Amino acid sequence: MADDCLFCRIAGGEIPAEMVATSDEALAFRDITPAAPTHVLVIPRAHWANVAEVAAAAPQTLVDMVRLAAEVADVEGVAGDGYRLVANTGPSAHQTVFHAHLHVLAGRSLTWPPG
Numbered sequence: 517m518a519d520d521c522l523f524c525r526i527a528g529g530e531i532p533a534e535m536v537a538t539s540d541e542a543l544a545f546r547d548i549t550p551a552a553p554t555h556v557l558v559i560p561r562a563h564w565a566n567v568a569e570v571a572a573a574a575p576q577t578l579v580d581m582v583r584l585a586a587e588v589a590d591v592e593g594v595a596g597d598g599y600r601l602v603a604n605t606g607p608s609a610h611q612t613v614f615h616a617h618l619h620v621l622a623g624r625s626l627t628w629p630p631g
Contacts, residue, residue, distance in 0.1 A: 523615035527561045537587050541580040544588045544620070553623025554592045554599070558585045564616045566605040585620045594622035602630070 525531045526545065533545035536556050547555040560577050564570045570578045582601070589595040599622035604611040 521563055521615050522613050523557075523559045523617065524563050527559060537584055537591060539580055539584050541577045542584045544584050547619070551619075552621040552626065554589075554594050554620065556585075556588045556592070556620040558588065558618040558620060560616055565614045566611065567603040567616045567618070568605055570616045581616075581618055585618050588620050589622060592620075592622065598622065600626050600630075 522531065526533045527543060535543060535545050537544040541562075542558055542560050544556050544558045547557050558581050560570055560574070560581060562574070562577070564573060567578060567581075570581070585599075585601055586595070589599045599620055602619040602621060603617070604619075
């Protein structure tokens with residue numbers, strides 16, 4: 517856990533969040549500034565700066581994050597229509613919290629290409 521990391525503090529229960537789903541390795545909670553009707557963040561419980569670091573250090577945790585994202589889509593009722601997983605990596609990609617996370621976005625038509 518990084519003391520100054522917002523998501524570590526959420527994972528540790530110091531900061532409340534609206535949980536949607538959890539697993540042994542990850543947790544999913546609603547984004548406080550949603551970009552779509554369904555906008556849930558999936559984070560690993562342990563601290564890594566981005567998904568590339570998770571993939572290199574703990575690939576099974578990344579698999580668990582994607583499984584949890586699929587569970588979120590099912591629970592939110594958007595799995596059938598489709599959803600998008602987004603992993604911003606680095607400042608140029610607009611990553612603002614440097615704790616690995618996936619955005620689960622759905623509930624409206626999502627344009628392509630993004631960004």
